[in-house]
Amino acid sequence: MNVLEIRELSKKYIITNAEKPRYNTLAEKLDLKRLLSKQDKVIPNKKEFYALENISFAAKKGERIGIIGRNGAGKSTLLKVISRITDPTTGMIGLNGRVASLLEVGTGFHPELTGRENIFLNGTILGMRHDEICKKFDDIVAFSGLQEFMEVPVKRYSSGMYVRLAFSVAAHLESEILIVDEVLAVGDAAFQKKCLDKMDEISNSGRTILFVSHNLSTVQSMCERSIYIKDGKIIFDGKTSTAIQKYLGDGQDKYFGLGSFDVTELRRQGTGDALFENVTLEAVNLEKDDVPAMRTGDDLVITTTLKGINTVKDTNVAIIIYDIYGGRIIDANLAIQGQSVSFAPGEIKNITFALRDVLLKPGEYVLGLWCGIPNTNIDAIAEAIRFRVDERLSAKKFSITFDGVYQCNYDIQMG
Numbered sequence: 001m002n003v004l005e006i007r008e009l010s011k012k013y014i015i016t017n018a019e020k021p022r023y024n025t026l027a028e029k030l031d032l033k034r035l036l037s038k039q040d041k042v043i044p045n046k047k048e049f050y051a052l053e054n055i056s057f058a059a060k061k062g063e064r065i066g067i068i069g070r071n072g073a074g075k076s077t078l079l080k081v082i083s084r085i086t087d088p089t090t091g092m093i094g095l096n097g098r099v100a101s102l103l104e105v106g107t108g109f110h111p112e113l114t115g116r117e118n119i120f121l122n123g124t125i126l127g128m129r130h131d132e133i134c135k136k137f138d139d140i141v142a143f144s145g146l147q148e149f150m151e152v153p154v155k156r157y158s159s160g161m162y163v164r165l166a167f168s169v170a171a172h173l174e175s176e177i178l179i180v181d182e183v184l185a186v187g188d189a190a191f192q193k194k195c196l197d198k199m200d201e202i203s204n205s206g207r208t209i210l211f212v213s214h215n216l217s218t219v220q221s222m223c224e225r226s227i228y229i230k231d232g233k234i235i236f237d238g239k240t241s242t243a244i245q246k247y248l249g250d251g252q253d254k255y256f257g258l259g260s261f262d263v264t265e266l267r268r269q270g271t272g273d274a275l276f277e278n279v280t281l282e283a284v285n286l287e288k289d290d291v292p293a294m295r296t297g298d299d300l301v302i303t304t305t306l307k308g309i310n311t312v313k314d315t316n317v318a319i320i321i322y323d324i325y326g327g328r329i330i331d332a333n334l335a336i337q338g339q340s341v342s343f344a345p346g347e348i349k350n351i352t353f354a355l356r357d358v359l360l361k362p363g364e365y366v367l368g369l370w371c372g373i374p375n376t377n378i379d380a381i382a383e384a385i386r387f388r389v390d391e392r393l394s395a396k397k398f399s400i401t402f403d404g405v406y407q408c409n410y411d412i413q414m415g
Contacts, residue, residue, distance in 0.1 A: 002096065003176050003208050004059040004082070009091030011052040011077055011232075051077040053232045055091070059177070064199070064209045066223035066240055068216065068247050070267070074232040075212045079103055079179050082210070097176025098127050102167055111155035115146055115165055118154050122169045136172045143198070144168040145191070164191060171198050178202055181212045196222060216244050217325035248324055248366070248386065256386045258283055258294060263369070263384050270377035273312045274343045276369045278305040279384055286392075295392045296362060296407055300355040304369060306379070308343025315378055317341055319353050320368040321360075323405050329365070330355065359407040362391045 052074045059065055067075050080086045082093060083101040109118045119140055123133040133140075141147055144164040154162065170178065178199070199222065203209055213219050219226060219240060226243035228236040228250075236246045255261055260280040268276075280303040283294035294300060302319050318333030332353045334340055341349060367385040372378045 001061050002058045002094070003061050004096070004210075005092075005094040006058070006082070007056050007092045007094075009052055009055040009078075009081065009093065010050060010089050011074075011081060011086070012089040013049045013051060015047050015049050050232050052081070052088075055229075055232075055234055057227060057234065057237055059208050059210070061176070061208060062203055062206045063225060064203050064211065064223045066219035066226035066243070067210060067212045067229065068214075068219060068226055068243060069229040073229045075229055076103065076181055077232075078229070079181055079210065079212060082177075083179055095177070098173070099177045099179060100126050100170040100173040100175035101179040102170045103179065103181045109154050109162065109166070112153055114151050114153055115157070116150040118165065119169055122166065123173070126170060126173050127175075128173055132174075140168045140172050143171065143194075160191070167195055167198075171195075171202065175207065177208045177210065179210045182214060215326050216247075217323070217327045220244060220325045244324060248364075248383075255384065256388075257281075258387060261385055263381060266381050266384060268379055268381045270372065270379040273310040273378050274306050274308050274315070274371055275379050276304060276371065276381060276384070277307050277348075279303065279367070279369060281367070281385060281387060293390050294358075294387065295390045297357055297359055297392060300358045301352060302355070302367070303350055303352040305348060305350050306341075306343070306371060308345055308347040308349075310343075310345055312343040312378065314340040314342060315371060315373055317351050318370040320370065322366045322368060324364050324366065327405070329360070329405055330358075333370075357409065358389075359409065360389045361404055361407050362389055363405075364388050 055078065067078065069075050077086070079101065080103065081088050082095075083099055083103065085101075085103070110121060113121060119137060120130070120133055124130070128136075141150060144167075146161060146164055149157070149161065154165070157165070167180075170180075180199070196218065199209055199211070211219065211223060223240050225238065226240040227234055228243045228247045230250065235250070236243050255263075255266070258281045260278060263276050263279055280301075281294075282301045282303075284299035284301065285293075286295070286298050304317065304319065306317070316333055316335040318331060318335075320328060321330040322328055332355060334351070341351065343349065364386055365388075366383050367387065369379070369381040369384045370377070372380065
């Protein structure tokens with residue numbers, strides 16, 4: 001039985017950019033006659049932008065569906081349309097039951113009201129009756145862990161406390177569909193696990209969950225089915241592991257393998273006071289053959305090239321290796337060894353990390369680059385280069401392999 005059905009859904013926005021006249025000198029700026037002339041009138045430049053285009057899919061009762069894609073792909077817009085926060089431009093949405101949404105921290109909260117008052121306010125917005133909220137009030141408070149703060153105005157809450165309270169209310173609404181966006185990333189690890197356990201419970205009770213997250217390991221563990229969205233269109237809808245592989249591999253072929261890579265065009269976050277320009281991956285081939293590959297146990301030498309844009313003093317630089325689901329495997333950075341780096345505008349520096357005996361099991365991995373100080377990203381590229389680790393030639397005589405990521409060195413003694 002389908003509790004959600006979407007057919008040929010599109011959401012169009014009109015983007016208006018005003019083209020203003022430019023003046024090169026102060027005299028031109030002060031020339032009133034010129035300012036009043038017709039040629040200098042502001043001319044609006046309008047264009048259409050489709051945040052979603054011809055989206056179609058259905059969700060069955062009790063399904064847990066992951067929705068993945070890069071920033072700006074249209075994931076949040078899709079959830080807002082399903083939640084009836086915004087209307088679609090074209091298409092049809094069929095809902096069979098109530099929808100509980102957790103899209104943004106503090107949505108539906110009034111900052112001047114207390115936690116207790118906001119439970120009733122938010123619950124009412126979500127469609128809960130007053131007697132239903134009263135009946136579940138103690139369970140909502142207990143789940144949030146905010147018993148001591150119920151009489152405190154939520155404007156004094158941290159973002160993590162907002163999430164605790166918002167998720168607790170939404171999770172206790174007996175809705176047929178629960179929609180959860182990236183907001184769980186704000187909470188601490190213990191509460192995230194608590195939320196995931198609750199979503200397991202919700203799904204097992206026959207309710208449907210739509211789950212958006214950039215944490216692919218969480219999507220993998222929670223959702224058997226995932227939808228990969230790119231540029232407002234569904235690229236893949238099916239098994240989660242396949243969706244993740246397509247997401248990670250899409251458009252990244254030239255950033256795969258060993259060698260030297262120009263990373264100036266990659267998606268990044270940060271202040272931009274210094275920027276990664278290049279990264280080189282080299283494997284020390286312990287097999288002593290001519291194959292340019294990395295194998296389990298090889299050394300991996302990673303050289304990063306950064307350029308100073310503004311003056312930067314005493315910053316940290318890190319390389320991070322993730323598995324394909326976003327799990328953090330290796331973190332090597334300057335600060336661990338008591339070092340830092342500074343930049344002057346235009347100054348270029350190379351920083352090399354030599355990783356010894358990298359015992360990653362055969363499979364694909366992702367290299368991330370980071371430059372910054374505590375709580376501030378100067379330049380961060382979450383997905384810079386994908387590379388593969390192959391099996392050692394000497395290991396091919398063994399037929400038994402086990403799942404996992406890391407293969408440690410170990411000795412065995414038998415009595």
